[in-house]
Amino acid sequence: NAGVTQTPKFQVLKTGQSMTLQCAQDMNHEYMSWYRQDPGMGLRLIHYSVGAGITDQGEVPNGYNVSRSTTEDFPLRLLSAAPSQTSVYFCASSWKREFYEQYFGPGTRLTVT
Amino acid sequence: RKEVEQDPGPFNVPEGATVAFNCTYSNSASQSFFWYRQDCRKEPKLLMSVYSSGNEDGRFTAQLNRASQYISLLIRDSKLSDSATYLCVVNAGGYNKLIFGAGTRLAVHP
Numbered sequence: 683n684a685g686v687t688q689t690p691k692f693q694v695l696k697t698g699q700s701m702t703l704q705c706a707q708d709m710n711h712e713y714m715s716w717y718r719q720d721p722g723m724g725l726r727l728i729h730y731s732v733g734a735g736i737t738d739q740g741e742v743p744n745g746y747n748v749s750r751s752t753t754e755d756f757p758l759r760l761l762s763a764a765p766s767q768t769s770v771y772f773c774a775s776s777w778k779r780e781f782y783e784q785y786f787g788p789g790t791r792l793t794v795t
Numbered sequence: 796r797k798e799v800e801q802d803p804g805p806f807n808v809p810e811g812a813t814v815a816f817n818c819t820y821s822n823s824a825s826q827s828f829f830w831y832r833q834d835c836r837k838e839p840k841l842l843m844s845v846y847s848s849g850n851e852d853g854r855f856t857a858q859l860n861r862a863s864q865y866i867s868l869l870i871r872d873s874k875l876s877d878s879a880t881y882l883c884v885v886n887a888g889g890y891n892k893l894i895f896g897a898g899t900r901l902a903v904h905p
Contacts, residue, residue, distance in 0.1 A: 713890065717895075722803070722897055723897055724797075724799060724882065724894065724895035724896050724897045724898070725839070725882075725895040726895075727891055727893065730890055730891060732890060738890070738891065739891070740891050741891070772838055772839070781890055781893070782827060782829055782841075782844075782884070782886055782893060783841050784839075784841070784893075786838035786839050786840070787838060788837070788838055789837075789838055
């Protein structure tokens with residue numbers, strides 16, 4: 683049981699480049715979410731999904747897209763990277779009824795230059 | 796004003812000490828409350844839920860004060876392994892209303 687996996691662990695992008703952060707879970711959780719964590723700030727919700735085919739915006743969705751074609755996968759796409767998107771990105775999953783108990787992946791450290 | 800505020804610390808305590816953290820929240824409609832733990836450069840993990848009546852899990856006790864809109868975490872008999880950042884988390888209802896505080900850092904020394 684791998685839990686929540688994220689790739690890559692580290693990434694450096696140039697301004698304007700696009701990329702996809704991968705997230706997968708093998709716990710059959712309905713709820714999945716993406717957060718970013720910046721120094722001195724709490725985790726902030728970017729996008730979330732309550733099931734395959736359903737996604738919605740969180741607190742800071744601008745500049746990011748998501749899709750949920752399967753229960754297991756929830757990729758996050760950066761459309762045109764900006765230095766303000768330098769951050770640590772965490773994917774999480776949980777049961778829908780207990781979405782507060784989130785299981786986080788190990789994170790992706792992204793630097794945009 | 797941040798929705799969830801915590802003292803960033805660090806709280807430096809010796810092994811065996813008792814330490815307490817507070818967290819305040821601004822949304823009076825908040826419904827449920829939690830503490831997560833995050834080790835350095837790792838992912839957060841749920842430590843415990845906070846119930847209206849308070850709850851205890853071994854050396855950890857969490858309390859809620861709705862009137863003053865704060866929650867607390869008390870750690871007794873601190874261990875070196877308790878060194879981490881403790882995140883206060885508040886849910887004001889809905890899947891997009893789980894708000895994380897920036898965390899309080901605890902460092903336990905021998």
